[in-house]
Amino acid sequence: MTVASFTYQALDSTGKLIKGSMESESADAVAQALSVRRLTPTSITKAGSGLQREIRIPGLKKRTKPKDLAIITRQFASMTSAGLSILRSLAILEEQVSKPGLKAAIARVRADVRHGATLSAAMGAHPDHFPSLMVNMIKAGETGGFLDDALSRIATMYEADAELRSKIKGAMTYPVIVLLFSLLLGTGVIVFIVPVFEHMFAQLGGQLPLPTQILVTLSHNAYWWVPLLLVASIGGFIAFRKTYRGNDAFRLRVDRIKLKVPVFGPLFTKIALARWARNLGTLLQVGVPALQALEVVGGTTGNAVVAAAMDDVRAAIRAGRTMSEPISKQAVFPPMIAQMVEVGEETGQLTEMLDKAADYYDHEVKTATDALTSAMEPLMVVVLGAVIGSMVLALYLPMFTIYQNIGS
Numbered sequence: 001m002t003v004a005s006f007t008y009q010a011l012d013s014t015g016k017l018i019k020g021s022m023e024s025e026s027a028d029a030v031a032q033a034l035s036v037r038r039l040t041p042t043s044i045t046k047a048g049s050g051l052q053r054e055i056r057i058p059g060l061k062k063r064t065k066p067k068d069l070a071i072i073t074r075q076f077a078s079m080t081s082a083g084l085s086i087l088r089s090l091a092i093l094e095e096q097v098s099k100p101g102l103k104a105a106i107a108r109v110r111a112d113v114r115h116g117a118t119l120s121a122a123m124g125a126h127p128d129h130f131p132s133l134m135v136n137m138i139k140a141g142e143t144g145g146f147l148d149d150a151l152s153r154i155a156t157m158y159e160a161d162a163e164l165r166s167k168i169k170g171a172m173t174y175p176v177i178v179l180l181f182s183l184l185l186g187t188g189v190i191v192f193i194v195p196v197f198e199h200m201f202a203q204l205g206g207q208l209p210l211p212t213q214i215l216v217t218l219s220h221n222a223y224w225w226v227p228l229l230l231v232a233s234i235g236g237f238i239a240f241r242k243t244y245r246g247n248d249a250f251r252l253r254v255d256r257i258k259l260k261v262p263v264f265g266p267l268f269t270k271i272a273l274a275r276w277a278r279n280l281g282t283l284l285q286v287g288v289p290a291l292q293a294l295e296v297v298g299g300t301t302g303n304a305v306v307a308a309a310m311d312d313v314r315a316a317i318r319a320g321r322t323m324s325e326p327i328s329k330q331a332v333f334p335p336m337i338a339q340m341v342e343v344g345e346e347t348g349q350l351t352e353m354l355d356k357a358a359d360y361y362d363h364e365v366k367t368a369t370d371a372l373t374s375a376m377e378p379l380m381v382v383v384l385g386a387v388i389g390s391m392v393l394a395l396y397l398p399m400f401t402i403y404q405n406i407g408s
Contacts, residue, residue, distance in 0.1 A: 006030045010039035011107050031100070040094075040104045064102050064129040066165065070158035072097065072106075073134070077151035086119055105129040118142055133279055133300045134158075140287040150286045157282045160358075164274060164365060171369035171376075178380035182387045187226060189391050194219040197395050211394035252304040259305060259332065267368045272303040273337065274361035281354030290317060305332050323350075 007021045008030060018039060022030050027044045034041050072093055079089040090110040097103045105126040112122035120139035123130035134154055141150025194215050201208060208216065218225070244251050258268050279300045283293035294314045298307035309330040316326035324342035327333050337357060344353030 007045045008034065008041055009043045010034050010041045011104055040107050041100060042104055064099075064105075065162070066158045067162040068099065068102060069131075069134065070155050070162050072102075073151050073158065074155035077148055077155055080151065081148040087114060102129055119147070131300070132296050133283070136288050136292065136296050137283060137286050140283075144287045146286070153282050153286055157278060160278055160362065161275065164271065164362065167366055167369050168271065171373045174373065175376045175380050178384055182384050185384075186387055186391065187222075189388075190215060190219050191222050191226070194395070201398050209394070209397040211390075212397050215391065215394050248304065252308060255304040259303070263372070267365065267372065268303070269332065270361050270364045270368060272301045272306050273333070274358055274365055275301045276306055277337070277354045277361065278358035281351045281358060284354070285351040290323070303332075309333065 006027060008019070010018050010020075022033065030044050031041050075096070076089055076093060079092060080086065084092075087110060090106055090113065094103060094106045094110060097106060105128075108126065109119070109122040109130075112125070113119055118139075120135050120142055123138065124132075124135045137150050137154050138147065141147040197212075198216050198219065201212070244254060259265050259272075261268070276297060280293055280297045283297060284290065288296070291314055294310045294317070298310035301307065309327075309332055312330065313323060313326045317323060322342070322345055324338050324345055327341055328335070328338035340353045340357050341350065344350035
């Protein structure tokens with residue numbers, strides 16, 4: 001394998017940025033060599049012919065997934081409860097984490113803590129890896145002197161969230177694969193099979209039926225409409241995602257529509273309510289003030305409708321009213337939620353009632369996803385059969401016409 005020259009930037013154990021160069025077979029080999037030297041790479045650049053090409057480390061600028069957060073917080077809680085210092089625990093976490101982006105963030109957190117920053121403040125400087133929900137819970141744990149318990153509850157919360165996401169992905173995997181297979185198969189028939197039949201029809205003569213003529217027209221123009229459709233789909237997805245993330249009003253409209261979509265709308269609602277109840281209950285349980293907890297939890301449900309509802313709830317609490325009163329007026333919250341919150345406020349067991357609500361909706365999501373998966377499997381088979389069957393029928397229609405002409 002050819003050896004090339006690479007320049008790199010990396011962080012040492014104190015968070016100091018180090019620049020250098022190295023000759024190696026690949027960027028991955030450079031990253032591995034730096035890891036052996038206890039350096040965390042932030043960028044690796046290949047040099048050649050006066051030009052430089054940056055090779056980005058996968059996941060470096062991506063948000064950390066709940067599953068990864070659950071793992072590191074569980075490990076963090078175990079180490080601190082065993083008597084290890086925060087700095088020592090962070091050093092061990094840094095060694096164990098394999099994802100470069102998260103590894104670099106932990107290294108910076110450790111450096112900031114070493115220089116006198118609190119753990120919550122150090123983590124708060126890296127929102128892509130440590131969400132505000134996690135930071136606020138750690139801050140409450142530091143203030144109240146129960147950091148170990150706070151970390152344990154964070155781990156439990158993210159484990160439940162990761163399990164919820166896994167259920168949703170499992171329910172959607174089969175229909176997505178079947179849909180993509182249908183599109184690829186249909187495109188293959190149009191591009192490769194239809195021209196063969198067209199040549200045969202031309203030799204037999206006669207006028208093609210309308211469905212067959214449509215397939216032939218699509219086949220003739222496949223050289224431009226297939227790439228155009230692919231580019232338009234990718235571009236539309238990117239534009240939608242960018243607008244959804246950057247425009248609050250647009251996101252609120254989209255999320256309202258999501259909750260009203262047949263079949264999937266109730267599932268989206270249950271997912272948002274499960275996250276809301278779980279996260280709010282956990283925040284309140286570790287001592288985060290109610291107003292601050294409501295502000296944080298609105299953005300963790302994945303739905304702008306719930307986040308907007310939390311603004312109304314916060315305004316009501318500032319005015320001296322209970323939490324259950326404004327919740328009962330929000331359409332996104334079913335009466336059961338409002339009643340459970342009201343009972344929790346009256347009995348002083350609000351966090352317990354929120355945990356029970358979260359467990360209930362977690363079970364509802366599991367039941368709904370299982371039912372959806374069972375219903376989607378035969379439906380997708382029917383869709384696939386309809387797509388392929390309609391194409392086969394369109395290709396064989398001219399033969400039926402020819403046989404009729406021969407018979408007459």
